[in-house]
Amino acid sequence: MTDSIVPVKEIEEKMETDKMWIIMGPQHPFSHGLWTLKIKVDGEIVVDADPIVGYLHRGWEKETENRTYPKIIPMADRLCYAASMTYTHLYCMTVEKALGIDIPEKAKYIRIVADEVCRINSHLMWLAAVGTDLGNLTVFLWAMREREYFLDLNVKLCGARMTTNYPRIGGVRNDLTELFERDVIRTVDRFEKALWDIIALMDDSSIIVSRMKGISYISREQCANIGMTGPAMRGCGVDFDIRRDDPYDNYDKVDFEVPVLTAGDSYARYMIRIEEMFQSCDIIRQAVQKIQALGKNAPYRIKTPTKVPAGTHFMRMEDPRGESLMYLVSDGTDKPYRLKVRSPIFTNVSTSKVMCQGCRIADVPAILAQIDMCLGETDR
Amino acid sequence: MDTEAVYQKPSEEEVKTLLTEKFPFIEVTGTEPRRVYAKLPKENVLEVCKYIQHNLTFEHCSTVIGVDYVDHMTVVYHLSNYWNGLMIELSADLPLDDLHVESVSGVWEGANWHERETWELFGIVFDNHPRLERLLTPKTYEFFPFRKSYKLRGSE
Structure with a gap:
């Protein structure tokens, strides 16, 4: 540039460039729901980001204070359409903890199968x-074609595709239907082969890989501090999975690996989710074996009292998107005094400033796709 | 026990003794496997949180929760250790005439949005919070909808 006739650098320095706010959303192809991302750009580089959520705030937590405990189960389904089973499961576990009851072994394994089917569903979505x-x-x-097989499993299990309304306080609603064990194993076997095709489609495409590799690096310490959880966190090198390290129901009796990568970029977060789907298949096989060992007539549900003794209790679980937590304050009646939901995406989306800073505008959709946005649980 | 040292994988009993030795005002109300429940006065929240984050390596703040007990309010913190799956539940009572508590978003950045949410729904003010604005509800709201004094239509 030294022998250039036009002094480009000097002109650039003299020019007053404004940083500009660009508003992406609420109706934008990348947003997967109604929310807005304001990004501040310096030319092509993102320097600041400010997510705006709340368009879908229904007052879920306040609504539950006027309903009896069993009536909240279908409401918990509506927190997230892709991960309805895990939220209902979490709600039932919290109430069971408050009641101080232990549910039958078979129900615990059935819940594991249902949860992992739900996890694969959500990851395919x-x-x-x-x-x-x-x-x-x-x-x-x-991916949608593969997902359809798992939705069919949901239909076979409880009659619904998405909002399943299946776990109950004290167990699950119904026993496994006839031939469900056979079907779930067949689906899982088939899926493991089909997933390799999709992986090849993604990884052989140099465009896709180059848009994810080395983009949006987050270090381990920063990731823990900003509250990011789930697959995104394990892609940054935090070796933590609630299913393994703080087990609930019978997750301590099944054997599985927790994938962890230290790369910390967008591509690592993508790889973790793919690997988690394979692990879920393993868990499903083991849980089905345990159910078969328990026999056909093992109990799957126990009767529970309608009133919950006064006290405060909380439970947490590994949702497909991260750590979800419910905190229940009961006052001895048949309605909760307060029920708080900790949604993993609510915190993950608050980190979008850290994720997007220093990247180009074109990379923003690729980065935020790794959050796996769902507004139902973010806004509650 | 040395209360200044850094403990990466403290057990439930260790957390209990360390907290009560260092801060005599903390009342540990119970322990379960991988759970410690504690109560503390609201003036000391920030100091205790700094200690827990740095010396006990609780790197993650799961939630900040507000509860309206009509005669007083409570803030509940759930803090999580990534090395051994331990969780501490801290709760601090706030009198109705002084709904102020020091913000912990400087200790854990992840607490930022949880505190904003608790403020807009319960009116609990987090002092020194970088940006205490409404998040889920419209900016024009001048009331706090999750308080017990705010009745829903219909069933109540």
């Missing part, structure tokens, strides 16, 4: 979204 965000529509179609 995320994979489909990532595919479209990165411009590969075939990934979307293939």
